[in-house]
Amino acid sequence: MNDYNPPLREIKFALDFFGELPRIAALPGYEAATPDLIDSILAEAAKIAAGVLAPLNHTGDLDGAKLTERGVRTTPGWSEAWSTLIEGGWNGLSFPEELGGMNLPQVLNLAVQEMWHSANMAFALCPMLTQGAANAIALYGSEDQRSRFLPKMVSGEWTGTMNLTESLAGSDLAAVRTRAVPEGNHFRVSGQKIFITYGDHDLTDNIIHMVLARVPGAPAGVKGISLFIVPKVLSDGTANDVKCVSLEHKLGIHGSPTAVLAFGEAGGAIGELVGDRGRGLEYMFAMMNHARLDVGLQGLAIAERAYQQARSYARARKQGRPVGWTGDGVGIVEHPDVRRMLMEMKSRIEAMRGLLYQVAAAHDVARAHPDPEARAAARRRVGLLTPIAKGWCTESGIEIASLGMQIHGGMGYIEETGAAQHWRDSRITTIYEGTTGIQANDLVGRKVIRDGGAVASDLIGSIAGEGRALAGGPLAMEGTALVRAADAALQAVRVLLEGGTTDPRLPYAGAVPFLHLMGTLVGGHALIRGAAAANAEADSGNDDPWWTARIGLARFYSTHVLPQVAARLTAVTEGAAAVFAFDEALL
């Protein structure tokens, strides 16, 4: 019932159509990405996801990571699974060949990560964080640091972590207090970091911690924060002064150890500076676009897993006779409301997939396109779409996992069924790597207001244009819905730009509704583009019903989901002031 079957057809469609993989693979540097290699990578990743990682997902929930006297012990089976990833070189997919990587496009790596996360999100956090830490060193480390740390991180012999949060510095990293005192060629790091994913574990011999800390005398606030490499084990094989003090008892992702790490309890952990002093936060933020896209991907991935389980259950479970059904006993999938829930899950999943693969492809263009103008345009697209992808896909993922439970009825509430685990696991995604509120503030402040709405209006305008072009054709209804949604989005942008002039709080009071509005719009755009492609297939004589379903999904989404854009608009326009209708003491 709770197997994971990688949806390879949907993933390949997303790769080729939304990710434009053929175009990406033709960019300089991506010569390795031949169609044959891509197919074999996807097939092999699917095998590992379904056969190795997915069976360990429920195990990880029941027998999660534990702190023992000898450090953190991961779930039985985790270690062998990690070895499988090392053996296949999976962590190095998108890293350069000189570091032991395969130099393949990000968008292809996204497809592989989607499968890891669907199969076992708690496990997949480890490769995700390791790739993130390795990226930081690749981008900002010295040549010497790159050569000492990256080969083993890219291979997966060592893992990596991000040490940002402290108990008084969560969303506000300016408040970081961890200290790094210079001593000869290195620094002595001391302080306590919390919420460190895979902060300790028994999968590898070493863990490379990327730590935000302050050098004495550094300016207060953001500009005084630097980034340090603090390995768990030093190059001479001795243990560094970093200790896992405790693991958090979490609602979900029990398989993922969330550590409290104490640095410097015995005199100071030895760390080395990355890049320039005082630029730590800047380096972290530069990598944020990747990390946030990865978390948005988790929203999609867990929704897909929850959907597959609910669909199996709905086909197998017989209960009552569906309205209008005249045949024999049949699965509850034929009950109108169960079908409605499955359609909602599926259509929103494909909408998310369309968005996420577009953003990953834009990363590739931004990295590899020979034309600097094209690179810059892709960077702007990444900047705008990342907070939407993160915020909207994670919020959607939770709602979809909840629908998955609902389809199970009473059985959904029983832990053995496994549907509840997806819901619990999904709930972290709107919180870590910046809450939905933080994403929305980034979207409204840095991505819309800062450039006077230029990039956003450009995107929305082109969506509206595509919608108008559908008039009179078979997707006229969907086109009208898209144009209506795009018009609402344009209006919201205008109000955000004007609103801040009367009261600087107003754009931010409407920020999350605006984020939802934009997510719903771009997701709908993706589905309707898919439906148009399906019509083109039909016109060319292809009668494969898989394509017909693309049209049905777009129709469902246009009538059940897209109309929410207008509802969100009111919250942005008339509703922002209402947030401050009275003093908080009256709440």
Place this chain on the structure above:
Amino acid sequence: MNDYNPPLREIKFALDFFGELPRIAALPGYEAATPDLIDSILAEAAKIAAGVLAPLNHTGDLDGAKLTERGVRTTPGWSEAWSTLIEGGWNGLSFPEELGGMNLPQVLNLAVQEMWHSANMAFALCPMLTQGAANAIALYGSEDQRSRFLPKMVSGEWTGTMNLTESLAGSDLAAVRTRAVPEGNHFRVSGQKIFITYGDHDLTDNIIHMVLARVPGAPAGVKGISLFIVPKVLSDGTANDVKCVSLEHKLGIHGSPTAVLAFGEAGGAIGELVGDRGRGLEYMFAMMNHARLDVGLQGLAIAERAYQQARSYARARKQGRPVGWTGDGVGIVEHPDVRRMLMEMKSRIEAMRGLLYQVAAAHDVARAHPDPEARAAARRRVGLLTPIAKGWCTESGIEIASLGMQIHGGMGYIEETGAAQHWRDSRITTIYEGTTGIQANDLVGRKVIRDGGAVASDLIGSIAGEGRALAGGPLAMEGTALVRAADAALQAVRVLLEGGTTDPRLPYAGAVPFLHLMGTLVGGHALIRGAAAANAEADSGNDDPWWTARIGLARFYSTHVLPQVAARLTAVTEGAAAVFAFDEALL
């Protein structure tokens, strides 16, 4: 941080204004309900809820009910808490005096139950189920049965359960297989029931199980099901043949034992028939309106608890400097998006409260009004509003509990914080006593289509009229939003009535969106009525800011929540056919 402070002012307002308690208390039979008694009952209930039940809520989550060799052991402290309820006669609040009750209005009992559920929902299920079982015997039992069972159930010396579900008979009770074979004056009952709330426990010496079963030779389907009383302990003090086989391992409400009960493993449990053979389901359904209102109340209650905890956290937690804030360090409550979330929680909570207290009051009118026309009208109102109250308040409760976690950021995901428990606990409410889909089918089929939309159109029409009457006044904006929502609701009713003639599935494919639409509308109506009352207070010179906040809540809801009505409309109208856009094999 996780205390519960009963919101007595809001509850009293809901009782008097939405529940029209002064008018209810004047009905024949409710003479006991004097203003002084009501005040002292509310004050005492608040004390018990805050001081006795609430502190046990997290304990119940951590150390839930367990099956031991000597039967089910409840959470430490549960037994003493139950004794407190017995001593105060709390279970008998709305039962007749001749049964040891206090003969007070249902709407007042609702207020007390709200506090129990907010304080400790897992615990409060026990009085809720006991009152339900006692009601069944009071309504359909013989005089002899009433006298043997009710006094001890009303006092709380014994508890009661509802035994409906079997593994193949969940939403479809027609599939019940448990058998009851006549033997002299009684029956021998055998079969297995699942999901039995408080099916076994150590709070009382006896448990009265109300069991649906079939007598041999009874017709297949619904008409062959009868209702039986099967006590855990027989009148001669010997144990009946009923055994708790296991307890479910659930996502939440760990303090509430959810039992699998085996009847008749040693020859047949002794049971007695209630009322007439073959009318078991009819009796159960007659009580459904109460049970469903109670579960809707849980949605409100847990939302209130989650809200209080999030509000405390948002006031205490300092993080970053809110946009536009120039003063000293301040709680995150001043961050625009945190404030938005609290406003959304609070406004939706008060909308739910308004709806639920109206329905409870309609129960009282239906029971006690001297005019049969008034009683019938109240019954129709109860019939229409019950599935809305159940479905919409529970779905809203989960969303609000989720917002409560979100406000806590990373801490929300840590179980010790307690915010996650509310979310886990709340998740059962859209499932038991009929899923949201079942509520929506009831609403659309029995409450709208069956009478040609008469009762629904009447209600919607009067709401529209009230909205129009606000034109030109201080609530003109809210009035316009209300009229727009009411117009959408009327249109939805028309489409539901017509839709079934082309395809019987269509009204049911749009049923849940319609339920949400109606809930959002009637909730908004309640808030806007409250705002109008606040304006009247202001006009009469009352400058208490509590009243001003009523207006702010209505304004927020009108711009952030009420516009969703139009989005749901499209799902009912154009969207119903899209649910069946393609064959399920393509999902």
